[in-house]
Each structure stands twice: as C-alpha cells, then as structure tokens.
Amino acid sequence: MFRDAWLVTKKDLLIELRSRILINQIAPYTLLILVLFGFALDADTETLRDTGPGLFWVSTLLVAILAIQRSVDVETSDSAIDRLMLSGISPTSIYVGKTIGLYLQLIVLEALLFTVMVVLFDMSVVDYPLVIVSAVVTTLAISSSGTLYGVIASGLGVRETLLPVLFLPVLAPAVIGATRAFGDAFGRVNADGWAWLGLLSVIAIVYTLVGMLTYGNIIEDT
Amino acid sequence: MVFLGQFPALTGATMNIRQGEVVLIKGPNGAGKSTLLRLCAGLLPMRSGIGTVLDFDLRTQRMELRAHIGLLGHRTGLYPDLTVSENLKFWASAYGANDIEVDKAMAFFGLNDRLGSVQVQNLSEGQRRRTSFALLLIKRPSIWLLDEPYAGLDSNGRELVNSSILQASELGTTVLIASHEIDKIGSTQERTLFVKGGRIVSDSDQDSEG
Numbered sequence: 073m074f075r076d077a078w079l080v081t082k083k084d085l086l087i088e089l090r091s092r093i094l095i096n097q098i099a100p101y102t103l104l105i106l107v108l109f110g111f112a113l114d115a116d117t118e119t120l121r122d123t124g125p126g127l128f129w130v131s132t133l134l135v136a137i138l139a140i141q142r143s144v145d146v147e148t149s150d151s152a153i154d155r156l157m158l159s160g161i162s163p164t165s166i167y168v169g170k171t172i173g174l175y176l177q178l179i180v181l182e183a184l185l186f187t188v189m190v191v192l193f194d195m196s197v198v199d200y201p202l203v204i205v206s207a208v209v210t211t212l213a214i215s216s217s218g219t220l221y222g223v224i225a226s227g228l229g230v231r232e233t234l235l236p237v238l239f240l241p242v243l244a245p246a247v248i249g250a251t252r253a254f255g256d257a258f259g260r261v262n263a264d265g266w267a268w269l270g271l272l273s274v275i276a277i278v279y280t281l282v283g284m285l286t287y288g289n290i291i292e293d294t
Numbered sequence: 295m296v297f298l299g300q301f302p303a304l305t306g307a308t309m310n311i312r313q314g315e316v317v318l319i320k321g322p323n324g325a326g327k328s329t330l331l332r333l334c335a336g337l338l339p340m341r342s343g344i345g346t347v348l349d350f351d352l353r354t355q356r357m358e359l360r361a362h363i364g365l366l367g368h369r370t371g372l373y374p375d376l377t378v379s380e381n382l383k384f385w386a387s388a389y390g391a392n393d394i395e396v397d398k399a400m401a402f403f404g405l406n407d408r409l410g411s412v413q414v415q416n417l418s419e420g421q422r423r424r425t426s427f428a429l430l431l432i433k434r435p436s437i438w439l440l441d442e443p444y445a446g447l448d449s450n451g452r453e454l455v456n457s458s459i460l461q462a463s464e465l466g467t468t469v470l471i472a473s474h475e476i477d478k479i480g481s482t483q484e485r486t487l488f489v490k491g492g493r494i495v496s497d498s499d500q501d502s503e504g
Contacts, residue, residue: 076388079384079387079388083373083376083384086376086380086384087373087375087376090375090376090377090413091375146373146375149374150369150370150371150372150373150374151367151369151370151371152371152372152373154337154365154367154371155365155371155385155429156388157337157360158335158336158337158360158361158363158364158365159360159361159385159388159389160360160361160388160389160390161388288357292339
C-alpha cells in the first residue's frame with residue numbers, strides 16, 4: 073500500500089513542481105491574506121499579537137481550500153481518476169498518497185505564513201516544540217479531511233462553492249484547538265496548549281481513519 | 295440496466311464476446327456506446343441484470359476486474375502538466391512495468407525523445423491519443439476498451455492504432471471499439487454490434503448465424 077501511496081504523492085509533487093501553482097499563485101495569496109488582516113486590525117501590534125494565532129489558522133484554512141481544489145482538479149480535469157481506478161492501485165493508497173502530497177504542500181505554505189506573521193506582527197515564540205507539533209498534527213487533520221471532502225464536492229459538480237461550505241464546519245474544532253495551542257506557544261493566552269494538542273491528535277486520527285475507510289466508496293459514486 | 299444519474303443509459307445489452315475478438319460498436323450519439331464500455335471496465339454499477347467480464351462478476355467484483363482492463367475514453371486520462379515521458383513512467387510504475395517496456399511503447403507510437411520531454415498540455419490531440427495508446431501497450435491488459443480511438447489522429451496514427459489492435463488481438467487480447475469513423479479493422483475475428491437507445495439492436499455474429 074505504501075509503495076503505491078508514495079507513487080501518488082511523488083506524482084502530485086512533480087505536478088506541482090512543473091505547474092508552480094503553489095509558488096506562483098497560492099503562496100502570494102497566503103501572504104496577501106495576512107497583510108490584509110494586518111491592515112484590517114490596524115497597526116496595533118498588541119491586537120495583532122493576540123489575534124495572530126487565530127489569523128494564522130484562518131489563513132491556512134483559506135489557502136488549504138485552494139490547494140484541495142487543485143489536488144482534485146489534477147485528477148478530474150482529464151479523467152486521470154478513471155485511469156487511477158483502473159490501475160490496480162487501491163483507493164486507500166490513492167487517498168493516503170494524495171493526503172501526503174497535500175500535507176507536504178500545506179506544510180511549506182504554513183512555514184512561509186508563519187515566518188511572515190512572526191516578522192510582520194513582531195511576535196515571539198515561547199514554546200517552539202508546541203508550535204511544531206501542533207502544526208504537524210493540525211495539518212494532518214486539514215489534509216486528511218480536505219482530500220475526502222474535495223472528492224465529495226467534486227462529485228456533486230459544484231466544487232468551488234460547495235467545498236468551503238462542507239469543509240470549514242468540519243475543521244472548526246481543529247481550528248479552535250490549533251488556535252489555543254498556538255496562543256499558548258506564543259504566550260498570548262492562558263491555556264494548556266499541550267492538552268489542546270491531545271484533542272487535535274484525536275481529530276487528526278479520526279479524520280484520517282474515516283478517509284481511509286470511505287474514500288473508495290466515495291470515488292465510486294463520483 | 296445502467297443509470298447515469300436518473301437517466302437509464304443502457305437498458306438492454308445481451309452479448310457474449312470471446313477472447314481475442316475485435317468488436318466494433320456502432321450507433322448514433324447518445325446510444326449508450328460509451329456507457330457499455332464503461333460498464334465492461336467496471337467503472338459503472340449495474341442496477342439490474344447479470345454480467346461477467348473475465349470471470350469477474352460486474353455486480354460484486356468490479357474492483358478486481360479493473361486491473362485487467364485498458365480503457366481509452368474521450369479524455370486521455372493524462373496529466374497535462376507532466377511531460378509525455380513522466381506520464382508514461384508514472385503509469386508504468388503503477389502497472390508494474392519497466393523502462394524497457396516504456397521505451398518500446400514510445401518507439402511503436404513514434405513518441406521520440408523530443409516529444410518525450412514535451413508537457414502533455416503542449417501536445418496536439420493526435421499526439422495525446424498516441425500517448426494514451428502507448429499506455430495500453432505498457433499495461434498489457436486482457437481487454438482493450440476504445441472509445442472513439444481515431445479522434446484527432448492522422449492517417450499514419452490510424453495505421454499505427456489499427457496495427458496495435460491487430461497485434462493485440464493476435465496475442466489473445468479482446469478489443470471493443472466504439473467509433474463512428476470506421477467500418478472495418480481487418481481482423482479475422484471481427485464482429486459488429488449496433489447500439490441504439492440503450493439497447494444492442496444488431497449483432498453481426500448472431501445475424502450471420504441466423
């Protein structure tokens with residue numbers, strides 16, 4: 073299974089390398105969101121520092137929607153999904169491969185977003201391990217559910233408008249947990265970030281297992 | 295019976311196709327030719343009726359069947375951002391084929407080194423078709439399902455496609471072709487089905503027996 077999954081991941085990353093949509097289109101959009109939030113909340117750095125963790129994860133979700141749509145589009149634009157289904161690669165491997173591909177792309181975007189936020193909002197991290205681990209776990213929750221919901225929305229034929237409506241409510245608990253964990257890691261909220269990380273881990277594991285178990289049935293119906 | 299959404303796309307298809315046969319499926323637009331091919335590929339569920347392809351039950355074993363099928367649909371199923379060579383190598387890895395088989399298939403369909411490094415989105419329609427056909431040679435499926443395989447091909451491309459079909463048939467591969475553009479391939483085991491309104495209304499095999 074993992075050989076096939078890695079094959080799908082490598083293919084998705086190679087497509088990204090060739091098309092450069094992540095670097096040339098999605099990354100600038102990511103930075104623009106953060107800058108606009110900065111303008112909207114005025115130049116009051118204390119407000120920006122307090123809201124920074126929430127802004128980071130809302131921005132991540134917005135760019136994740138674009139990355140998910142792109143990930144689905146790669147398979148559906150010329151019916152490559154049919155060829156994948158006829159290739160002998162199991163739906164679970166396709167799901168895992170596409171989730172890992174999306175995960176790695178989101179991690180790159182988050183690293184960029186994080187760096188710009190820390191510089192732009194003049195923020196300082198007090199617990200780096202918490203930042204790293206919560207980003208790793210939350211990104212897994214986003215990419216695993218995103219891969220699944222991207223295909224669901226695609227099958228209903230109104231992906232651009234329906235994906236955010238389906239996807240954002242599902243991710244709401246993860247965003248709350250991630251914002252709390254980041255708030256603690258930046259020393260901006262009085263919360264136990266590691267406890268929130270426990271919740272995030274459960275969400276990530278459940279979403280991933282649900283995706284692995286249901287992806288095959290969903291692509292059959294799309 | 296096969297439904298596309300709420301529309302009954304295929305309602306009466308009774309046929310028995312032998313290994314190595316080359317079957318031309320003809321009929322007007324919307325007759326159900328593509329649906330019939332996708333049903334045989336295991337990509338569409340059957341609402342009612344019985345069907346077996348390569349001893350796999352079309353109701354319960356569609357997943358198992360698919361690995362033995364090569365389908366060339368209206369769309370090529372290639373990744374436009376990747377080069378021809380990258381596409382072929384990715385699918386070859388998925389099929390468990392090696393680089394030598396990729397090189398042979400590329401050579402057969404005239405996909406030389408220069409074309410190999412061109413992104414699929416920059417190819418002509420005919421060159422994309424040739425790339426798709428190269429994938430059939432690489433996968434070596436037991437059944438070829440070809441939906442309008444001649445679309446966009448020049449005369450040289452058509453000859454290559456016919457030649458590959460005849461070679462595959464001689465090796466025991468069963469080939470089903472839905473096309474408006476041809477009346478004959480030239481195989482000794484050739485047969486024609488006529489589909490209309492979601493039904494097979496004529497079968498040259500049964501007609502000749504009758």
